[in-house]
Amino acid sequence: xxxxxxxxxxxxxxxxxxxxxxxxxxxxxxxxxxxxxxxxxxxxxxxxxxxxxxxxxxxxxxxxxxxxxxxxxxxxxxxxxxxxxxxxxxxxxxxxxxxxxxxxxxxxxxxxxxxxxxxxxxxxxxxxxxxxxxxxxxxxxxxxxxxxxxxxxxxxxxxxxxxxxxxxxxxxxxxxxxxxxxxxxxxxxxxxxxxxxxxxxxxxxxxxxxxxxxxxxxxxxxxxxxxxxxxxxxxxxxxxxxxxxxxxxxxxxxxxxxxxxxxxxxxxxxxxxxxxxxxxxxxxxxxxxxxxxxxxxxxxxxxxxxxxxxxxxxxxxxxxxxxxxxxxxxxxxxxxxxxxxxxxxxxxxxxxxxxxxxxxxxxxxxxxxxxxxxxxxxxxxxxxx
Amino acid sequence: xxxxxxxxxxxxxxxxxxxxxxxxxxxxxxxxxxxxxxxxxxxxxxxxxxxxxxxxxxxxxxxxxxxxxxxxxxxxxxxxxxxxxxxxxxxxxxxxxxxxxxxxxxxxxxxxxxxxxxxxxxxxxxxxxxxxxxxxxxxxxxxxxxxxxxxxxxxxxxxxxxxxxxxxxxxxxxxxxxxxxxxxxxxxxxxxxxxxxxxxxxxxxxxxxxxxxxxxxxxxxxxxxxxxxxxxxxxxxxxxxxxxxxxxxxxxxxxxxxxxxxxxxxxxxxxxxxxxxxxxxxxxxxxxxxxxxxxxxxxxxxxxxxxxxxxxxxxxxxxxxxxxxxxxxxxxxxxxxxxxxxxxxxxxxxxxxxxxxxxxxxxxxxxxxxxxxxxxxxxxxxxxx
Numbered sequence: 001x002x003x004x005x006x007x008x009x010x011x012x013x014x015x016x017x018x019x020x021x022x023x024x025x026x027x028x029x030x031x032x033x034x035x036x037x038x039x040x041x042x043x044x045x046x047x048x049x050x051x052x053x054x055x056x057x058x059x060x061x062x063x064x065x066x067x068x069x070x071x072x073x074x075x076x077x078x079x080x081x082x083x084x085x086x087x088x089x090x091x092x093x094x095x096x097x098x099x100x101x102x103x104x105x106x107x108x109x110x111x112x113x114x115x116x117x118x119x120x121x122x123x124x125x126x127x128x129x130x131x132x133x134x135x136x137x138x139x140x141x142x143x144x145x146x147x148x149x150x151x152x153x154x155x156x157x158x159x160x161x162x163x164x165x166x167x168x169x170x171x172x173x174x175x176x177x178x179x180x181x182x183x184x185x186x187x188x189x190x191x192x193x194x195x196x197x198x199x200x201x202x203x204x205x206x207x208x209x210x211x212x213x214x215x216x217x218x219x220x221x222x223x224x225x226x227x228x229x230x231x232x233x234x235x236x237x238x239x240x241x242x243x244x245x246x247x248x249x250x251x252x253x254x255x256x257x258x259x260x261x262x263x264x265x266x267x268x269x270x271x272x273x274x275x276x277x278x279x280x281x282x283x284x285x286x287x288x289x290x291x292x293x294x295x296x297x298x299x300x301x302x303x304x305x306x307x308x309x310x311x312x313x314x315x316x317x318x319x320x321x322x323x324x325x326x327x328x329x330x331x332x333x334x335x336x337x338x339x340x341x342x343x344x345x346x347x348x349x350x351x352x353x354x355x356x357x358x359x360x361x362x363x364x365x366x367x368x369x370x371x372x373x374x375x376x377x378x379x380x381x382x383x384x385x
Numbered sequence: 386x387x388x389x390x391x392x393x394x395x396x397x398x399x400x401x402x403x404x405x406x407x408x409x410x411x412x413x414x415x416x417x418x419x420x421x422x423x424x425x426x427x428x429x430x431x432x433x434x435x436x437x438x439x440x441x442x443x444x445x446x447x448x449x450x451x452x453x454x455x456x457x458x459x460x461x462x463x464x465x466x467x468x469x470x471x472x473x474x475x476x477x478x479x480x481x482x483x484x485x486x487x488x489x490x491x492x493x494x495x496x497x498x499x500x501x502x503x504x505x506x507x508x509x510x511x512x513x514x515x516x517x518x519x520x521x522x523x524x525x526x527x528x529x530x531x532x533x534x535x536x537x538x539x540x541x542x543x544x545x546x547x548x549x550x551x552x553x554x555x556x557x558x559x560x561x562x563x564x565x566x567x568x569x570x571x572x573x574x575x576x577x578x579x580x581x582x583x584x585x586x587x588x589x590x591x592x593x594x595x596x597x598x599x600x601x602x603x604x605x606x607x608x609x610x611x612x613x614x615x616x617x618x619x620x621x622x623x624x625x626x627x628x629x630x631x632x633x634x635x636x637x638x639x640x641x642x643x644x645x646x647x648x649x650x651x652x653x654x655x656x657x658x659x660x661x662x663x664x665x666x667x668x669x670x671x672x673x674x675x676x677x678x679x680x681x682x683x684x685x686x687x688x689x690x691x692x693x694x695x696x697x698x699x700x701x702x703x704x705x706x707x708x709x710x711x712x713x714x715x716x717x718x719x720x721x722x723x724x725x726x727x728x729x730x731x732x733x734x735x736x737x738x739x740x741x742x743x744x745x746x747x748x749x750x751x752x753x754x755x756x757x758x759x760x761x762x763x764x765x766x767x768x769x770x
Contacts, residue, residue, distance in 0.1 A: 001650060002642070002650065002723060003725055003726075004723075004725045004727070006727060257387070261386070265386060265387065315725075315726060315727060316725065316727070317727070340386075340387045340389045340701065341388075341700060342389070342391065342700060342702070342731040342734065345730060345731055345734040346730055349727065349730040349753060350727065353726075353757055356761060364754050364757050364758055364761075365750040365751065365754025365757060366750065368730075368734060368750050368753040368754070368757075369750025369753070372737060372749050372753075375738065376738060376749075
């Protein structure tokens with residue numbers, strides 16, 4: 001039985017053919033002037049999506065490499081840091097900071113809940129020596145999106161810099177680095193960039209951040225941002241040539257759709273999926289769900305891992321499960337990146353059919369109806385076209 | 386707004402990535418021994434899908450080229466032929482036969498209706514000098530599938546040969562050349578073969594057909610089957626090298642799914658679409674719809690051409706319209722070739738949303754529900770997996 005690959009995970013995300021084909025072009029020498037021009041173009045394009053006039057560096061690494069870059073370049077052993085831990089990726093900031101010997105202050109949030117501005121305020125008041133605040137735009141493990149604009153407002157007035165994990169959030173959710181005052185943000189290629197994995201990005205927007213980077217005493221080499229700044233817009237070490245071709249194509253596609261429209265598309269699709277899920281009588285997991293993905297509580301009478309298996313094996317549809325303590329308890333439907341309206345319809349139809357196949361008789365067609373109605377309503381919104 | 390290409394026309398049909406990639410491989414010299422082996426393998430594979438132990442020839446042409454081959458090789462000017470005309474492609478047999486100076490006997494069937502065996506019986510009784518009967522397995526313009534097995538039963542006992550246009554029908558609908566006694570059948574690559582256009586196939590199964598080919602006096606050169614037979618399994622003129630790579634990949638995929646399963650898949654999908662269409666209160670066009678495509682009457686209050694435009698521009702979904710006198714009056718939803726269950730869901734969802742967008746308020750979600758229910762029921766059929 002034919003089953004097409006339908007990947008609706010929050011990274012990797014579906015890659016358009018035009019981006020894939022860039023990966024099949026001849027690999028240039030990484031110091032070829034033609035490739036240098038491509039790197040320069042990519043760096044310019046990245047500034048637009050990070051909304052910064054600062055530097056955006058291109059690393060051959062996964063998103064975690066970019067996170068490590070942010071940690072290794074901003075703290076020295078013993079430095080006080082505030083980390084916001086409300087899921088797997090907030091936890092990763094804490095693990096990285098511990099690995100680099102930071103003096104930890106963790107704001108722990110129940111997974112699925114979101115960061116309150118007061119929590120940051122309190123943490124900074126109690127820890128006036130905080131050097132860096134590490135937080136998350138879109139917490140991929142729970143679907144929660146945090147109010148980074150409000151957080152930046154607080155951190156701006158403290159003697160600290162703000163580092164944001166925007167790995168799954170960038171391009172899908174508004175992030176205004178310069179306007180809001182986000183000092184450093186990191187992202188990865190396999191998310192809303194609609195590219196294969198392999199590249200990560202580190203944006204540095206402020207003098208405050210550069211001062212921190214110059215003073216940091218953590219050992220670092222491959223991830224040393226001073227080396228990247230010296231060579232900018234070239235890379236200090238071998239650039240991932242074909243991935244850079246793909247990055248330029250992706251940036252071109254985003255620019256042609258316009259970043260504002262891409263944000264809006266993610267909002268429309270996530271809203272449609274939330275309505276579809278609720279129409280089926282299922283529950284949303286996140287208290288403040290963002291527009292990157294929809295985390296859904298697995299009904300009590302259903303095996304969450306089996307659900308993923310059946311939807312994959314029967315329909316070729318790849319959803320993500322829960323991570324760590326959420327394993328088997330939630331499933332996550334991403335609308336990140338190269339996803340269109342009919343992908344949203346296919347996702348909810350898969351959920352309906354899979355649950356019915358597993359003996360959970362949700363009303364077939366109700367989820368799809370809610371998704372279609374939501375999409376049709378969005379079309380009537382004149383600001384959307 | 387992202388719109389993926391979703392081609393649900395009865396040719397070209399969606400092409401799997403593995404088949405597309407064969408088209409990107411290095412082009413061999415067409416007399417290279419390696420390529421000759423590929424041609425031999427393709428010819429063997431083609432016999433299996435045509436269900437014949439006879440010859441199957443590979444032409445660099447469209448399906449119409451294969452139809453012309455069948456005409457030019459079987460008749461001489463003035464020969465009596467019977468053509469079955471119940472749509473655009475039955476009409477094409479008649480046009481070809483007229484172009485080659487045949488003595489015409491046309492069985493005209495209202496478009497959308499199907500051939501009755503008695504019509505063939507009567508035609509052959511009234512025209513005992515008939516040399517060739519030209520008919521159509523799947524009439525792509527109307528969605529009708531004819532009972533070729535019953536037709537063959539009649540023609541077998543007359544002094545004529547039976548030629549079948551299986552261009553859109555082969556692989557999607559059962560056709561048993563040897564078992565039923567179909568003398569010549571033709572097909573094209575851009576249909577259930579899930580390949581790009583560019584290749585056509587002519588299968589010759591019987592001694593009766595070869596006798597006819599040897600005796601025919603119509604002028605022919607590029608399409609002369611005697612030249613193809615002489616070189617078999619090589620091609621007399623330059624073979625379409627990369628398309629042959631793609632053909633072998635396609636045949637491999639069909640063999641791995643099994644031809645019987647592919648027939649069944651087409652039956653399940655077409656049945657699901659018919660149920661979805663009826664659940665929306667729309668009418669089927671064909672009196673005996675086949676499993677290749679579903680032809681739907683455009684509701685009176687809707688502009689049929691506008692419907693195609695909106696579904697294409699808003700959802701990236703490509704349906705076919707009506708041809709000739711049916712232009713604007715029907716639309717056709719194909720489930721031919723590389724189509725999966727979620728493509729069927731996407732197609733019916735597109736119809737629902739497009740009609741609503743155009744002010745025709747069909748019940749959103751009802752069509753999808755019917756399609757999903759039909760697919761779930763098919764899964765319960767134990768002979769289907």
